[in-house]
Amino acid sequence: DTAVSQTPKYLVTQMGNDKSIKCEQNLGHDTMYWYKQDSKKFLKIMFSYNNKELIINETVPNRFSPKSPDKAHLNLHINSLELGDSAVYFCASSPFSGGSGNTIYFGEGSWLTVV
Amino acid sequence: AQSVTQPDIHITVSEGASLELRCNYSYGATPYLFWYVQSPGQGLQLLLKYFSGDTLVQGIKGFEAEFKRSQSSFNLRKPSVHWSDAAEYFCAVGGPGNQFYFGTGTSLTVIP
Numbered sequence: 736d737t738a739v740s741q742t743p744k745y746l747v748t749q750m751g752n753d754k755s756i757k758c759e760q761n762l763g764h765d766t767m768y769w770y771k772q773d774s775k776k777f778l779k780i781m782f783s784y785n786n787k788e789l790i791i792n793e794t795v796p797n798r799f800s801p802k803s804p805d806k807a808h809l810n811l812h813i814n815s816l817e818l819g820d821s822a823v824y825f826c827a828s829s830p831f832s833g834g835s836g837n838t839i840y841f842g843e844g845s846w847l848t849v850v
Numbered sequence: 851a852q853s854v855t856q857p858d859i860h861i862t863v864s865e866g867a868s869l870e871l872r873c874n875y876s877y878g879a880t881p882y883l884f885w886y887v888q889s890p891g892q893g894l895q896l897l898l899k900y901f902s903g904d905t906l907v908q909g910i911k912g913f914e915a916e917f918k919r920s921q922s923s924f925n926l927r928k929p930s931v932h933w934s935d936a937a938e939y940f941c942a943v944g945g946p947g948n949q950f951y952f953g954t955g956t957s958l959t960v961i962p
Contacts, residue, residue: 776957
């Protein structure tokens with residue numbers, strides 16, 4: 736059983752299109768995240784949700800909109816895709832106890848290429 | 851502000867040789883420290899973590915890390931590297947509100 740699963744794994748699309756990446760976790764965690772990994776492997780948090788409530792919203796273009804229908808799902812919708820959006824997007828989850836010692840569990844990533 | 855520095859962008863070692871990957875952190879309180887590994891085309895897998903207690907922590911795949919508060923370091927070690935260890939390694943520190951701060955990663959190449 737995959738703990739954190741995201742689809743699609745690979746996505747090639749043209750500039751200006753709108754696309755979504757879906758994420759589901761079966762770990763029973765309260766907190767879910769979206770991270771972006773650029774071509775230099777740098778990992779940057781984009782969003783974090785706790786029990787469907789947005790708790791971290793880093794400086795991300797408003798073309799990116801997360802949606803959490805329930806605490807096991809966190810989808811990422813991207814409007815008007817640009818070349819610079821090409822990256823690997825990782826979904827992740829962790830328990831939330833109000834502290835900072837929880838382990839984050841990552842999905843396998845979604846490779847987005849905008850042409 | 852919390853931050854993590856991995857000074858080595860890329861390291862090459864021979865198979866069977868020992869390995870040490872460096873990680874320095876900046877954190878105002880007791881840090882929660884992690885090492886993750888990312889194999890090519892894969893997601894990040896937790897190798898080990900330090901929350902408190904024994905400063906030498908053991909992880910999966912034969913890795914260990916030592917927390918040194920005086921040096922603000924959490925270096926990852928393995929006594930004998932295998933070719934399958936070639937990957938990207940990330941150090942991270944846990945911040946408030948479940949925020950994680952990742953280092954920029956160290957790429958490991960293993961030569962036969």
